[in-house]
Amino acid sequence: MVGATEQKRRIGVYICHCPTTVVDSADVDELREFASRLPSVVVARGCEAGCSERGQNVIKDDIRNLRLDRVVVAGCSPHTHESTFRRACRDAGLNPYLFQIANIGEQCSWAQRNGNGHKPKALLQAAVRRAYHLEPLQSREVPVNPNVLVIGGGIAGIQAALRLADSGHKVYLVEREPSIGGRMMQLDKVFPTLEDSSYILSPKMTAVACHPYIQLMTYSEVVDVAGRVGNFRLKVRRKPHYVDESKCTGCGVCVANCPLKRPSEFDLGLGKRKIIYTSFSQAVPNIPVIDRDRCLYFDRGTCRVCERLCEHRAIDFDQQERIEDIEVGAIIVATGYDLFDPSPMSRYGYKQLGNVLTSLEFERMCSATGPTGGAIRLNDGSAPESVAIIHCVGSRDRNYFDYCSRVCCMYALKYSLLTRERTNADVFQFYIDMHCCGKGSEEFYRHASERGSKFVRGEVAEVTDQAITAEERGKLTVVAEDTLLGRRIRIPVDMVILCPAMTPRRDTEEMARLLGLARGADGFFLERQPKVEPTATSSNGVFVVGCAQGPRDITDTIAQASAAAAEVLAMINGGKVEIEATSAAVDESLCSGCKVCLALCPYDAISFIEDKKACQISDVECKGCGVCVAGCPAGAISANQFTDKQILAEIEGLLADAKPPPLAV
Amino acid sequence: MLDIVVPIKQVPDLVEELEIDPSGTALGLERTRFVVNELDDHALEQALLLKEKHQAQVSVIALDVGDVEETLFMALAKGVDQAIKISGDFGPAPDNHTTARVLKDVLGGLSHNLILTGVQAIDDLDGQLGILLSSYLDLPYVGLVSGVQIDEGGSKATVLKELPGGVKAELELPLPAVLGIQAAEQPPRYVPVSRVRQAMRTATIEERSAAAEGNGHIRVRRISKPQVGAGAELLEGSSEDIAEQIVGILADRGILR
Amino acid sequence: MSQDVFVLVEHLKGQLTDGTFELLGIGREVAPQAGGRLVALLLGRDVRGLAEQLGAADVVLYVEDERLGDSVPEAYRRVLAGLLQEQSPKLTLLPTSSLGMDLAGALSVELNLPMIAFCKQLAVQDGSIVATCELYGGRAVVEAEIPEGPGLALVLPGACPADKGRSEGAPAVEEVKPSVDLAEVRVRFKGLIEPPPGDVDITRQEILVSVGRGVQREENLPIVQELADALGAALSSSRPVVDQQWLPPTRQVGKSGMTVKPRLYLAVGISGAPEHVEGMRDSDLIVAINSDARAPIFNVAHYGAVADLFEVVPKLAEAVKNRGA
């Protein structure tokens, strides 16, 4: 109830409706009628598409003509529409923070088609009561640091970095591995054009290496993030190469003479590398690193062959890890994906049976620079006469990964063509559904079919080496139902290629915490809005591109990386960014100095002021999350958009006409 | 319309040991569990098969003895149209003459043109119920029946009666009639418990009362359990020992070389 | 009322049944106790010649009629009702058979005579008819009486050795006209259905291994089959096994199945209900294996083992094979 002594308010209420979203017209009249009777409401209108120009004008006119001092819209989610209406308020001369949404879109009409009944009224009443207590706030603008950080040096990161750097901005490109290039570098050919992957990628990598505006930080990881949009402060851990980058020429003598070998990570263990090594021959930068854990010198203090042979005295066993501080205005996350290790799906025999490979292993086998020099070979060195390719290994599977990995159908077709071309083996594609969308994909599918791939629609039940017929002896038998024939089949083959799911990187969770990013149910980083803000994230100034966001092919990845670069450019070229007015403040007279809030604040925005024996919140750092407000034992902290008064008024509004719920049984 | 009546009877469940009343002239009924007479279950099944074939009306009728309600509910769950429980002063174990008279009394008020009942029960001391009933009702009777066909008009039945040696006699008799069923044309159906429970909730057992008059005039002097292995010489020991002993016996008799 | 003991003669396809002689055997003992004659009732069409084998009886009453030729119990019932009404015997013995079971109850009601079923032994004591009956599938023995008589008895097969009822002597035969009109018989005979040929004829086998309910499941049959194979025997069974369609009806031993007299009848998991015992009791040697010590099969078996068939049968098969080898 509005007390008699309190100030009069002039609130305008707009019940938004359009064909697909909010309430149907019958309800609009009833709601409008209801709203018009609420205290302080001076006008209540039904409003067809309030977010349209016409709708906005109605509101603007009312603000001016009826001297409205608060606006409430019953309509869609604030997530998508709040900024639109705030802008309208501002244009009409009303402080944008005196605007309130009653979210009857998501809460009512989208959730329940019929019988909205009491609920929209309750929400509307809550919004009106809350609006009564809203205070004008001033949003702030801060200058933007024009430097950009790109995390991940795969094709996505490379593309974004180049776009930004070409626009004359300084870019830090941080890559965990010793070389940039990422997954794409491991691939042999790319679909649907069958170009060499490295043919496309190498020039871009070289461009990165010699770009004056790109500072490449390989073998490095971001370990700490502070600040906010426009002004991030980060710490990057630079792992020691034990090779002085400034002296090394990449001549390769050290690598050639290193006496020890171990399985190459880049070749997924199919080939070997030295202990001082570059990931692959076209590595960028072309500076080797020493695998400290396996180096004889670090282990026993002996060997030092590399050091002895390096003419440039670049080997430096004393190199230490260092932490570098960098400051940027925006961050692009391009950390890519991991490939699911299918060994838990023991029915496919991966790591138990010979000649069962994952797709990436097969890529390395196909690659001219790979361990077999591009020859498709069985373990015994012979060429396979028949190959089975199993789609959807862990993808589209609620026991593993719920989603489609999007690229497997296409690369499986690519394998068909490569295998047919190089071995003339029979190729069986075991698929559930062929998902070949995208430019050129259908032709590719047709081409592979014409080249004699045998398509079996059915998810494979098991791969076994237990023969039950003579022709199965010595082979891998693939057991499945051919669902189109409705028949159970057993097909003996020599080689099985598994197409495992593309999964979030193992460290996605840690990364998300570091950068304040949200993750989807699938574990990948979540974009702010999949349609209209596909690269932005819930964290202002942080963008996510490529497979870090979910499985996609190279074409889409590059397009997305360019898009994110454009977003970043739009931001930094403006020179400043507006930051949310919502923040928290400490009432020093109430603060007991217990410092509980210091530990709670996720943004390090709170400090303890010794002189005053009280905490203080930095306006610039605070993002208004409210954790400290809830956590303060003394009740000394309040959030300016979420005062107790506002919240209590909202609750009262919700419950004003509520009937007691039926007793739960 | 074919109206089939199936009189059924409760008998002690032989899975458990029989108990003898201390008087020595009756079974101890206190702990005895009752089940429907196995061949009555066949009669019921045969009735249900005929119902499915001829849209017959099937009534099950039983004296209130033993756990009869459970049996009647099971019959309802199986799909009979009517279940009737008869109460009267016939005591906990009426003989078949008494039962047949009580049934005759009740059947007088019940439309019937085919009566199916098990050809015998394990406790038929004073004769088999079906034939006694047929005589009280003065209806034709055939026992040991293992196949029943009803003609189009529902006026006569053709039945298969089992004779020794696997031979069957095909007999025809006019309806109404009483048949003593030896085996239904398919094994008695299982009725799911949820159906039985549903029947218990929704169906009703009709209750009638009837006077018991007369009986079979048999006096039981003594009931006892047969001496175990009265006739046989029992072989003992482990299964190997038993096998060896049997082989020995067969060899002695020249059955094994 | 006379003190005579009447016996119903049963014949099938022109042959007297064993049951008839068993009844005569019992009648021979009971008639003197009653103090009357033993009278055989021979009913049929063209079966007068059978009377010659009925020497155990003092008198044979022969009733000839076209309609008594087929196995229609109702025709018998009408004739017998009249005969018994006229003759009023002390005791009438009927076999527990497809014929007797369709007669006794009806006569009991029609003539208002008490009857006792499942009789294993009979006597007349002080004018009362006393019977020992096997009830509850052989699980209980009931001693019952018809005080003062007269009465009817349904006698279980095997109650008395058939030989006791056989006699060389020629009885007196009295032909009696049926006192009732058999045209009123409501049940009409249409024909006999013989069992399908082609399977093993268990009545001609020297050794039978017979299985009952105790085998539990069809898939357990091979265990018993293996023993049968080892013994060179055929597999037969009690009714439940056939009802479950695990074996064809041609393998059924008992009342409505076959009557067998092999040199060895090895009963496996058969409890020995009277209907079964009827079909095998005359076997030369009966050996029974059953886990239930109370099983009545042990009453007719010569040797018995209270044991689990799944334990003993494989061991026995092995022992037999070892002996053969």
Place this chain on the structure above:
Amino acid sequence: MVQTASREARGPLTQAFFDRIAAVAEGEKLKACIQCGICSGSCPLGFAMQYPPRRLIASLRAGVMEQVLQSNTPWLCVACYTCTARCPSAVGITDMLFPAMREALLMQGVGVPGELQTALENTFRHGNPLGEPPSKRADWIQEVDVPVTDLSADPREVDILWLVECYPAYHVRAKETVKALARTLHALGADFGVLGQEERCVGDSQRLVGENGLFEMLVEENGKTLDRFQFRQIIVTDPHAYNALKNEYPKYGVNYPVQHYTQYLASRLEELRPMLGELNHTITFHDPCYLGRRNGEYEAPRQLIQAIPGVTFVEMERNRENGLCCGGGGGGMWLDSFAYEYAKERLSEKRVREAARTGADVMAVCCPNDLLRFEDAVKVVGLEGKLVVKDIIELIDEARKG
């Protein structure tokens, strides 16, 4: 093809089936099937089914179920859980779809195999599928040389309530495992008791054959019985009982901590280990579907076998989640003749051949169905003298004495 999938066109059988599907919470999930066929490819009896699971679900979604319900399919499932464990759409084929079909058939009394009816009838009447007298359920106690508390005669508080289950309590071969377990529990000083005459079948297989009413009746009865006794936990001899008590009984509010005996013994392995003498066997182990695939317990049995000195342990090719079912689950024990008619070979026969291929001389099991079925199978395929089937508890008992 023109489909007539309206409700009116459904036969009573189909209607009963759809009603059942609609009544269970997971029924909706059937619509999520992506027709990938892994179920049909994985089903050990799929080759014999007229409508293997994928096709069955396709028919269901098309609303044309009558033929499916009247085919051999509903009765061929042995509830081994392979399809369900592998199904990418998490369709409840084993727990929901097949029982629902079977329930419809049972309700309508259509085509229910006789041997199954007998088992259900026996369970209903006598509380065990074998049709044995309830009063003799604890007779095995007389045959064992250690004291066993029969709580039905001597109700006292015990630490462990041991549900013996039906085959172990009555079946002469399975009884050996019960005696061995009694001796071992005694040796460990465990404070345990059995329910004796008061025990009834736990009923998991009855549930899976679609006799849900019977299952619920057993849950009610058993729940009341358990409530009357004081104990800390339950152990069971049969993995099917374990499954029911762990996953199904709690849905009806009957909630007690339960372990399979292998889990219990594995938890006391350090006390057990010193008691074990040497056994010179090469042993392979068959994972029971309802301990392994359904409930994820693969280790406890292996730990016990490997704890026996002298034992060489070998795995079969198909093991753990890929293990081949014995064919006895989900009512398979009572549908054996039916399955054999269509499959012409028993899964147990395939499985003992697989066991023999490992070179093991002992095939260890820990489920009564496995014991009985594999022992038969060993005879049928002529592996007698080469392969012996033993329950793990028998091996432990032997090792303990030896």
